[in-house]
Amino acid sequence: MSEAIALRQAATDRYRPDPVKVLFVAESPPDVEERHFYFPNVPRADTLWVELTKVLYGDDFGVTKNERARKAEWLARFQADGYWMVEAVPEPIHKKRREAHVLEHKDRVLEVIADCKPSRVVLIATPVWRALEEPLRAEGVPLVQTGPVSFPGHGQQGRFREAMAAILPLLVD
Structure with a gap:
């Protein structure tokens, strides 16, 4: 395991809730x-964390620039609320063969799900949905969505918010 992968995994594990209510x-x-979702000092280009936090916490999340300085507090709240975010593939992947790379890590994702036993699972990014939706449903994984949730980068923030707004009521106990 590379040092970068180990650092990201340690940060991810640090914020694992018990129990995991919703696994993203x-x-x-x-x-x-x-840059990583669970690294507290990311001054820019932290789109997934920013957009997911905005969707989940609404008006509590103020001006992004100010909230970035409070990222560790937000991550602690995310954890306390039973939310956990993991990546299907532990290392960065390039644009080509995204779905194939994700599918190659299907067993890893299933192991994480079996270990943390989330009440609900949300797949983020169209390649993740295309690669994992059928195999996860076949294994009885509690997916809440009926279609892909776009990754909130490259101008897709509106689509991400729209898809998550439809899912949000399904995430509450």
Whole structure:
């Protein structure tokens, strides 16, 4: 395991809730080693964390620039609320063969799900949905969505918010 993968995994494990109520499965970490969902000091280009936090916490999340300084607090709240985000693929993947890379890690995702036993699972990013929706449903994984949730980068924030707004009521006990 590379040092970068180990650091990301340690950060992810640090924020694992007990119990895991909702597991979000994203595609892979960013290709910039200093950026990760669970790294508290990411000054920019932290779109998944920003957008997911906005969707889950609404008006509690203020101006992004100010909230970035409070990221560790937000991550602790995310954890306390039973949310956990993991990547299907532990290392960054390139644009080609995204679905194939995710599918190659299907067993890893199933192991995480079997270990944490979430009440609900949300797949984030269309390649993740296309690769894992059928195999996860076949294994009885409690997927809440009926279609893909776009990754909130590259101008897709509106689509992400729209899809998550439809899912949000299904995430509450």
